[in-house]
Amino acid sequence: MRVLRLSTRHLRQCRRYSSEIQTDSAQREVKKEPEVPKFLSNAQVLEDKRVPVEKKSISRGLMLNRFEKDFLIYPELDDKKAADNIQAYCRHLKYVLEVALKSNDPIASVNQVLLQNYVFAAYVKKEFGGMEMNRREIMCVNEVIGNQDLSSFCNVSSVQLATFLIQNFGNEEQVKRLLPKVGTGQIRVALGTDNVSESRSLRVSTFNDKLLLNGKVENLINGADADIFLCFALEKNDEGKETIGCYIVDKDNIKGKVKIESARKTMGLENVKFSNIKFSNVELSPLDKLENNLTGDQIFASIAEMNRSLNASGAIGAMKRVLADLSIKANRTMSGRHKTLSQNSAVISVVNTLVREIHYIESVLYYINGLSDEQLFVVNDLESMIVEKLVCSALRKTILSLTEVMGITSVDSDLPYNKWLRDVATFSCLLNNEHKLSAEITKHVVQNMKDENMKWHFPASRLMFMFVPQSSTFKPLPTKMTHFIAEHVHYSLKNCATRFEFGMGQCQEAVYKTLGKNKYQIPTGKERQIENIISEMTVQQVLCAALLARTSRSYSIGLKNGDVEFQWTNEYGLKFERSIRVNIRELWHVWKMKDYNKPVVHKVYPFKLPQALQKAVEDERGFEFDFEGTMAEDGEDKIKDDLKDEVKADSDDHFENHVDYEKKNGEKLEKERDNGEEVGKEHDNGQEVGKERDNDQEVEKEQAKGHEMKQEARR
Structure with missing residues (x-):
């Protein structure tokens, strides 16, 4: 089944550049164009509308709730001999580097080892004296170098990037003149x-x-x-x-x-x-x-993409070395009576978190570079940014792990932990900051959603967008399968695959009901919040897809770490479900839309108002306090002052409303009191009239009795 899927992929690749396809006796013959482009830029691949976007870019397809099921096959080296060769080469390189770093002159010894093992010529073609490694093999080599020394890795990656630039974008004269000398170290x-x-x-x-x-x-x-x-x-x-x-x-x-x-x-x-x-x-x-x-802009984009992958491979090697040193130190250090440091629950939690971060980066890195090695013309610009964003977060956690586990020992200049702490901190400064990466990811994702929305291409539909009101509530998607991703992974990963598929649909629906109704434009003043939310959604979806593909492969072929990967993937599936809900809720709050369970901070006050004042507020104007306004631009002190002024002003408004309410009630009570007094007087007068009437009746009764007595006397 694996060979069948790969042949289908290469057939699709050839079909893109074929002039015509002829079918004869149920067999397809592909006629290629005489000149096939040597190297394509990301813009050139995306401009070709004959191939759907989900088959060219994983991240762009996932944000559109589209998924190519062939990408669930984790790319690996099909040839066992090639896999054994790269493993043997990495083991040998690791050993000689360890010896060179312990010599009297480590710099000269390391350079000699790198030249003898043709590390600088790893990407160079064999006709120019190189080893012609693919991307996955280069990542393995750089991971070994970063595991031993980050300084050596930076020097090697700079030369490898230069050979990549000359070999792919130089003319014939430049390649023949420079490439052999750069690969052998004759030219620096x-x-x-x-x-x-x-x-x-x-x-x-x-x-x-x-x-x-x-x-x-x-x-x-x-x-x-x-x-x-x-x-x-x-x-x-x-x-x-x-x-x-x-x-x-x-x-x-x-x-x-x-x-x-x-x-x-x-x-x-x-x-x-x-x-x-x-x-x-x-x-x-x-x-x-x-x-x-390519042009200069396209060349720079390709170099930046390759540079991110190389930096990630070196970071993985360095973090694995830090993890190994922490594990050895924790198992050999006594903490308390008859207990080692590794039995401390806090240390266990820190180490487990670091292990998961390394596993996540490794899965995505070899996933995207493996797809590129299979020549699928996959656009990896966003994917490389996602990898770099994961690396930035993992390097910070590595520094915290060193300080939390080792304590004061981590800054002891006589121990190797201090060197790793300084190297990791300096290496993290060479990477882009996460805010810049989030802005770039969001820009490409939003532009892709705008381009892929077919309604947006028609002028009448553009005009219609101006009169479509924004939704006031978020209606969750029905739990209905559309891609059936669970059928293409191991059956034990069914729950994780189902959560992944539902999360894709909810992300696409939430972004459409917010940005889509606003003509895919981010409102001014909300750029930072929305960029962080959309980039986080994209990172989580690509990571979940890579974990599903890797774990399904490991669990199916019976790797020794398959059970651990299976547990980590299921745990991340639960985390993915919760994170998507949180991000969607935050997106709706930032967009100022109503939600069913609104937090207390978005209500009038975090405390209960007096009943009379609450009624006055509800009658006069439904006051709602917004805490989200200028958090992105203003400083912390200015925000606090603004919030105090707003609270004071609103409190004054409430007090004035309360005073007006009391004044109106007082006037009303005075009128009722005056009316009551008049009614009471009338009532008293009525009582007096009643008494006079009773007296008249008694007088009449007495007169009647006197008249009867006179008549009896006469008789």
Whole structure:
């Protein structure tokens, strides 16, 4: 079944670039175009509407409640010989690195080991003297290097990124001239990965028909010792628009001035030299530009995607080493009488949390890179951002784990824990911050939902969106299967797969009822909250899909860790269900929509008002206090002052309403009291009239009796 699915995938790949498909005696023959693109950018893949978006991007499809069932097959090395070879190579490399790091001159010994084992040429093709590894194999190698020393990993990843850039985007002359020398260490190369469209620190201008490079590149790894600089700089194209260009600056043929500042002294990664390079009127030629297949913007996006995957592999290796050192120390340290530190419940909780974080990152990293190795033309821009976001969170937890388990020992300069603490903290500073990643993920997800919404492409439907009122309540989706994901995983993962499918539908419905009704535009002032919510939904969905695919494979083939992975995946399924509900609730609160169970903080006051004042508030105006307004922009002190002013103003309003209410009630009571007094007087007068009437009746009775007595006397 595995071979059948892979052949179907490759048939679909060839079909995209075929001119026509002929069917003869129930067999399909595919005629390929003579020139198949060597490398496609993410924009080029997404522009092709012949293939559905769920087959090109996992994250974009999940947010649209679409899922490609072929992606539930966890990618692995089909050839057992290839798997055994990479395992043997990694074991050997780990051993020689351990020996080199314990030598008298570790820097020179490590460089010699890396050159002897062709680590710098891991991505280079065999025809240029390299090993031509695929992405998964490179991740395994970098994980071993990061497990031993993060400084060595940073130096290696910089060279591997440069070989990736030259091999895929250089012309034939550049590849033949540079690639063999870079892979064998004859030429030292430095690559600047700074986004110049934001920093605007480097620019290429034209003067007297000459290209001149001016600007500054900061934090260039090993820039002081480099023979070749690979730089991204701003330039103007033929139409006058500002774009990004990638240039090769040869140090031996530089016509101009290059100033190399002293290396930055960092707390960790002591063997990595971060230098600032300043270029002044450095002359370039059109032959120095790298643009064989893509433009500069597209090349930079591909380099950033590859860089995120490489950094994640090194981070996994470093966190596994920290986890191993913590486990050894906890099992050998006595804490109390006849008890080790590993028996402490707090230590167990910290270590278990760190293990799960490593497992999550590892699952997603090898999942997305394995799909790329199978040449499915899968867009991994958002997926690589998701991996980097998970890495940022895991590195912070690694630092906390070291301090919580080791205590003061973690900052002891004579012990290795201090080195790992400094290296991990410094390495985390090289990554993008989570807020920036959340903004990028949300931007691509919202744009994809706007593009895939077919109603949005018609002008009449666009006009109709202006008159569609926003929903006031959230109606949960019915529990109905649409994809039947549980049928494509191991039967023990049925509950987790069902929760995953329901969560996909609820996310899509919630985003549509909020952003969709607003023409897929985020309101001003709510960007940060909505970006965090949507990015968190995307991360959770991609992670759950990767865990389902990996655990289903492990449990089916009977791996020794299959039971543990099965338990972790089921636990994450429960967490996924709760997190999706929380995120949807937060999205509706941020959008200021009604909800069935509104928290106390969104009501009038967190305490009960007096009955008279509560009635006055309900009658006059249904006051509702909003705590969400300017939390994203204002400072904490300003927010507190604003809240105090609002509370005071609202309290004054309530007091005035209460005074008006009491005044009205007082006037009403006075009128009733006056009316009561008048009625009482009339009542008293009535009583007096009644008494007079009774007296008259008694007089008449006495007169009647006297008259009868006179008549009897006469008789």
